[in-house]
Amino acid sequence: MAIYTAEHKQLMQMFHPTKHQEYSEVLSSLGSFMEKEILPLSPKLDAGEASLAGPRSALFGQGMSLIPFPTKYGGLGLPFSVYATAVELLGTADASMALSVEIHNAVAEGLLKFGTEAQRERHLAPIISGRKLASFALTEPASGSDAGTMATSAEKRAGEYSINGSKMFITNAGEADIYLVFAKTSKGPSCFLLESSSPGLKFGAELKKLGMRGSKTREVIFSDCRVPEGNLVGEEGRGADYAKEILHGARIVVAALNVGISQLAYGKALAYARQRRAFGRPIADFQLVREKLADTKIGINAGRLLYLYASRIKEMGGDYASEASQAKVYATEMSLKACDDAIQIHGGYGYTTDDLHRHWRDARLLTIGEGTSEVLRMLISRRELARSQ
Ligand SMILES: Cc1cc2nc3c(=O)[nH]c(=O)nc-3n(C[C@H](O)[C@H](O)[C@H](O)COP(=O)(O)OP(=O)(O)OC[C@H]3O[C@@H](n4cnc5c(N)ncnc54)[C@H](O)[C@@H]3O)c2cc1C
Structure with a gap:
């Protein structure tokens, strides 16, 4: 299974017409690493039969956390949308690794924005290189x-x-x-x-x-x-302001993570719908099954565009708090539906196979963590009411 797909590549081209090849190389190389080293480990991580620590260090070694940080501190200095896309890929490879890494990076972003130069010099390079978690x-x-x-x-x-x-x-x-x-x-x-x-x-x-x-x-x-x-x-x-600001960025990335989870569940649902037969034909022939596949595909594309849109506003220095929350609310709720539909398409095997229902179990956290859907809807409506005055 290719984690970095032609669709991602096309979006990089649309969002970054002049630099997309460079960004695509970074993402394609990370995607290949994740496919080989992380995706196969994921069921074992869920079952408690493997530890995240070793593969997470290896992923840091591939430059995962360097992406959005300035070259001055050893980062790659690439746009936030490239980093968010990398987290989507990681969400496909293993959601719990993506959670651990996005929170780690949120701390680095907080230090970059609000830390003193002495704190940045001492801590940023070890954090973004992954020498320190x-x-x-x-x-x-x-x-x-x-x-x-x-x-x-x-x-x-x-x-x-x-x-x-x-x-x-x-x-x-x-x-x-x-x-x-x-x-x-x-x-x-x-x-x-x-x-x-x-x-x-x-x-x-x-x-x-x-x-x-x-x-x-x-x-x-x-x-x-x-x-x-x-x-x-x-x-x-000023801590409350700093926490809010850090969480706005993190919400874009959580949206990306959930698009990544949905992508994996969707891939499994597509494959199963083709192969499983009922009433003399593949279940993919039935319109009610196709409806679920179509809705999931729409959700994935919409979620991806929302997090890329919020990322782009952030890159351009705009106020992206509402768009980040919109992306998170939409992608996390979409992801629950996508994973639930994947279970439904797998019938009894969906309910009894750890490697399938874990996607729903993983996705379930993120309408709660880093701002619940209820609280974010309040934030969005407050911002939009203020904007409309
Ligand atoms: C696995 C996991 C990892 C986490 N990692 C971290 C971490 O690394 N760092 C960290 O700081 N935190 C972390 N969290 C905490 C997470 O961010 C909080 O759980 C989340 O912010 C919600 O807070 P709460 O659990 O206290 O729920 P509460 O705030 O008590 O909310 C309970 C319910 O009430 C609703 N509610 C609250 N206020 C309103 C309102 N005004 N209007 C309508 N509904 C409302 C909420 O939406 C929710 O449904 C993690 C949580 C989990 C489960």
């Missing part, structure tokens, strides 16, 4: 969508901050070397960079999940966790 810690046991009500506190004392509290559902926690942590100071939510060796930093047990089982999710606990003053990212009290 990063984790983003915003959600708490009692505050998710309403992140402004966070209870985790950071108190300044003698040249350092003491952080107390905990963060819930944190991807890459326990494995990561760097944590971007949001905690309240007297000025409001603020953002800090923590290293895994920080005193007072602990982790809960690995959480059992419906899907995305290759990636690790844990609680992160801070007990008088000491952080040097120089690890404050940006300004005290």
